[in-house]
Amino acid sequence: MKTEKKRRLRRNTRRSLINYAIVIAAYAIVQALNAGGNIKSSLQGQLVPICAYIVMAVSLNLVVGVSGELSLGHAGFMSIGAFTGIVAATALQAAIPAGWVRLMLAMVAGALFAGLFGLLVGVPVLRLRGDYLAIVTLAFGEIVKNIMNILYVGIDEKGVHIAALEGSRLVLSEGGVPIIKGPMGAVGIAKLSTFTAGFLLVLVTLFVVQNLVDSRAGRAILALRDNRIAAESVGLSVTKYKLMAFVTSAALAGAAGVLYGLNYTGLAAKKFDFNTSILVLVFVVLGGMGNIRGSIIAAALLTILPEALREFADFRMLAYAIVLIIVMLATNNPTMQQFFAAVMEKVRGTFRELFQKSGETVKGGGDHE
Amino acid sequence: MSKQQAYPKPKLVPVPSTNIIPERDADKSPILECRHLGIDFGGLSAVADFNMAIGRTEIAGLIGPNGAGKTTVFNLLTKVYQPTRGTILLDGRDTHSMTTAQVNRAGIARTFQNIRLFDNLSVVDNVKVGLHNQMRYGMASGILRLPGYWKEERVAKERAMELLSIFDMQDLSKHQAGSLPYGAQRRLEIVRALATNPSLLLLDEPAAGMNPSETAELMNNIRKIRDTFQIAIMLIEHDMNLVMGVCEGICVLNFGRIIAKGTPEEIQANPAVVEAYLGKKKEA
Numbered sequence: 001m002k003t004e005k006k007r008r009l010r011r012n013t014r015r016s017l018i019n020y021a022i023v024i025a026a027y028a029i030v031q032a033l034n035a036g037g038n039i040k041s042s043l044q045g046q047l048v049p050i051c052a053y054i055v056m057a058v059s060l061n062l063v064v065g066v067s068g069e070l071s072l073g074h075a076g077f078m079s080i081g082a083f084t085g086i087v088a089a090t091a092l093q094a095a096i097p098a099g100w101v102r103l104m105l106a107m108v109a110g111a112l113f114a115g116l117f118g119l120l121v122g123v124p125v126l127r128l129r130g131d132y133l134a135i136v137t138l139a140f141g142e143i144v145k146n147i148m149n150i151l152y153v154g155i156d157e158k159g160v161h162i163a164a165l166e167g168s169r170l171v172l173s174e175g176g177v178p179i180i181k182g183p184m185g186a187v188g189i190a191k192l193s194t195f196t197a198g199f200l201l202v203l204v205t206l207f208v209v210q211n212l213v214d215s216r217a218g219r220a221i222l223a224l225r226d227n228r229i230a231a232e233s234v235g236l237s238v239t240k241y242k243l244m245a246f247v248t249s250a251a252l253a254g255a256a257g258v259l260y261g262l263n264y265t266g267l268a269a270k271k272f273d274f275n276t277s278i279l280v281l282v283f284v285v286l287g288g289m290g291n292i293r294g295s296i297i298a299a300a301l302l303t304i305l306p307e308a309l310r311e312f313a314d315f316r317m318l319a320y321a322i323v324l325i326i327v328m329l330a331t332n333n334p335t336m337q338q339f340f341a342a343v344m345e346k347v348r349g350t351f352r353e354l355f356q357k358s359g360e361t362v363k364g365g366g367d368h369e
Numbered sequence: 370m371s372k373q374q375a376y377p378k379p380k381l382v383p384v385p386s387t388n389i390i391p392e393r394d395a396d397k398s399p400i401l402e403c404r405h406l407g408i409d410f411g412g413l414s415a416v417a418d419f420n421m422a423i424g425r426t427e428i429a430g431l432i433g434p435n436g437a438g439k440t441t442v443f444n445l446l447t448k449v450y451q452p453t454r455g456t457i458l459l460d461g462r463d464t465h466s467m468t469t470a471q472v473n474r475a476g477i478a479r480t481f482q483n484i485r486l487f488d489n490l491s492v493v494d495n496v497k498v499g500l501h502n503q504m505r506y507g508m509a510s511g512i513l514r515l516p517g518y519w520k521e522e523r524v525a526k527e528r529a530m531e532l533l534s535i536f537d538m539q540d541l542s543k544h545q546a547g548s549l550p551y552g553a554q555r556r557l558e559i560v561r562a563l564a565t566n567p568s569l570l571l572l573d574e575p576a577a578g579m580n581p582s583e584t585a586e587l588m589n590n591i592r593k594i595r596d597t598f599q600i601a602i603m604l605i606e607h608d609m610n611l612v613m614g615v616c617e618g619i620c621v622l623n624f625g626r627i628i629a630k631g632t633p634e635e636i637q638a639n640p641a642v643v644e645a646y647l648g649k650k651k652e653a
Contacts, residue, residue: 207512229481233478235471236498236501
C-alpha cells in the first residue's frame with residue numbers, strides 16, 4: 001500500500017518535472033550555443049516569440065484540452081495584455097529605471113487586464129456550449145483587434161490619456177508622449193523582453209497550469225470535460241470551474257502578450273488577428289489536446305519552422321502546410337503510433353535498466369513528494 | 370391538466386402517503402418526501418401525482434414496466450428536470466430553487482442507467498471528484514502547493530481508498546475509469562456517489578448486465594452500505610430477485626403513476642402489479 005502510494009504520486013508529478021527539465025535544458029543549451037556565437041541572428045530574434053507562443057499554447061491548452069471548450073479568440077487576450085503592458089512599461093519609465101522590474105510589473109498588469117476581460121467574456125459565454133462558445137470567442141478576438149485599431153493612448157505629467165477614433169482627440173501637454181497611435185499601433189517601445197524573461201515566464205506558466213490541473217479544482221475541470229451531467233450530479237458547479245480555466249488561461253495569454261509586445265520597438269493591433277488565434281490552436285491540436293509537453297514542443301518547432309524554411313522563399317508557407325499535414329498524418333496513423341510506442345517502450349526499458357543498475361540512490365531521491 | 374385526469378387514480382395508497390413502511394424510522398421525519406410531483410413533456414405527462422416518502426435508513430425500490438417513468442423520477446429528484454408540479458422535500462427542505470449540484474450538496478447522490486464516469490480520470494480520481502465538496506483548499510493553495518493542499522489531498526486519498534475498499538477495488542485505483550470492465554464501472558459509480566456524503570443514494574439499475582452471483586454480491590453490498598453509512602437508498606431495478614431480496618418498501622410505477630406501494634410480499638400479491646407487468650387475464 002505504502003510503496004504504491006508513493007509510486008503513484010511520483011508518476012503524477014514526474015510528468016510535470018520532466019516538462020520543467022525539458023524547458024530548463026532547452027534554455028541552457030540555447031544559452032550555451034549563444035555564448036559560443038553558434039546561433040543565427042534570425043533564430044536569435046525568434047527566441048522571445050517562441051517563449052511567448054509556448055505560453056500561449058500551454059494556456060490555450062488549459063481551455064481547449066483540459067476544459068474541453070473551443071476558444072478561437074486567444075489572440076484577443078494576448079493583444080489586451082500586450083498593449084496594457086506597453087502602456088504600463090512606458091508609464092513607469094521615469095519611476096522605475098530597472099528594466100526587469102518594469103517588465104515584471106507590465107506582465108502583472110497585462111495578466112490582470114487580460115484576466116479581467118476573460119472574466120467579462122467568460123461569465124455570459126461559458127453558459128453557451130460547443131459551437132456557440134467558438135463563435136463568440138472568435139467575435140471577441142475580432143472586436144479587440146478593431147478596438148485596438150482605433151485606440152489612442154498617450155501619457156504626460158498628468159497621467160495616462162485615452163482617446164478613440166482620431167489622434168487629434170488625444171490632447172497631451174508639452175512633454176507628453178503618445179504611446180499607442182491607433183492603426184499605427186504602439187511605436188517607440190523600449191525593448192524590455194529578454195530570452196531569460198521569456199524562459200522564466202514559461203516556467204511560471206507551467207507551474208500554474210500543471211499545479212492547477214493536478215489539484216482539486218483541476219480535477220473538477222477535467223471531470224466537467226469528461227461528463228458534465230455526472231459532474232453536476234456529484235455537486236460541481238459548471239460555470240465556476242469552466243470560468244476558472246478560462247480566466248487563468250486569459251491571464252497567462254495576457255502575460256505572453258506583454259512578453260511579445262515589449263520585444264519589438266513597434267507593434268500594431270493587426271498582429272493579433274484571427275490567424276494568430278488559429279496558429280496557437282494549431283500548436284495545441286498538433287501537440288495533443290490536454291498534453292502540455294506536446295504544446296511546448298509544437299509551439300517551439302512550428303515557430304522556428306517558417307524561419308527554417310526561408311530558403312524555399314515563395315514556397316515557404318506551402319512547405320509549412322505540407323509539414324503540418326505530414327505531422328498530422330503521422331500522429332494519427334495507427335501503424336505509426338504503434339511504431340512510436342514501440343520505440344518509446346524500448347527507450348524506457350533501457351532507462352529502467354540503467355536506473356535499476358544505479359539502484360538505491362535513484363529510488364531514494366524520488367521519494368521526497 | 371385534463372389529460373392528467375384521464376389516467377386511473379392510484380389504487381392502493383391514499384394521498385398523501387406516509388413512509389412505504391410506516392413502522393421503520395417511525396420516530397423520525399422522512400429523509401425524502403414527494404408531494405404531488407409531476408412533469409409534462411409537451412402534452413405528455415411523464416410522471417403525475419407522485420407521492421411517496423422514504424425513511425432515513427430505508428432501502429426502497431422503484432419498479433415498473435419499461436417507460437413507466439422511473440428514471441424520470443430520479444431526474445426530477447436530482448433536478449436534471451424541473452418538476453412541472455408538486456414539491457420535493459429533502460430532509461424537510463424544499464428543493465424547488467436548487468440546481469443539480471446544489472441538490473447533491475444537500476444530500477442526494479445518484480448513479481446512472483447508462484454509466485457516466487469520468488472516463489479519462491483514474492479510478493481514485495473519480496472518487497476524489499466525489500469528495501470535492503468535502504475539501505476546502507482553494508485555487509491558490511492548489512497552485513502554490515500550500516500545506517492545506519498536501520494535508521487535504523492526503524486525507525482525500527485515504528478516504529477514497531477506504532470507500533473503494535467497500536467493493537474491494539483498491540487494486541484498481543490507478544486504472545483509467547473508462548478502461549474498467551462493465552461491472553467494475555457500475556460499482557465505481559456507486560463509490561463516487563457515496564463519496565459525496567449523501568443522506569439518500571439513488572441507484573439506477575445497479576444490477577444491469579450483472580450475472581446472478583454478481584447480483585447476489587451487490588445485494589449484500591447495498592445492505593452493507595446502508596448499515597455502514599446509515600443512509601436511505603432508493604433503487605430502480607428490473608431484477609426482481611434483487612428488488613424483492615433487498616428492498617424493504619417498494620413503489621410500483623406504471624404510465625407515470627404509482628399503482629401500488631408496500632412491502633415485497635404485498636407487492637407480489639397485488640393484482641394491479643401483476644396486471645401491469647403481465648397484462649390482463651383473458652376472459653375464457
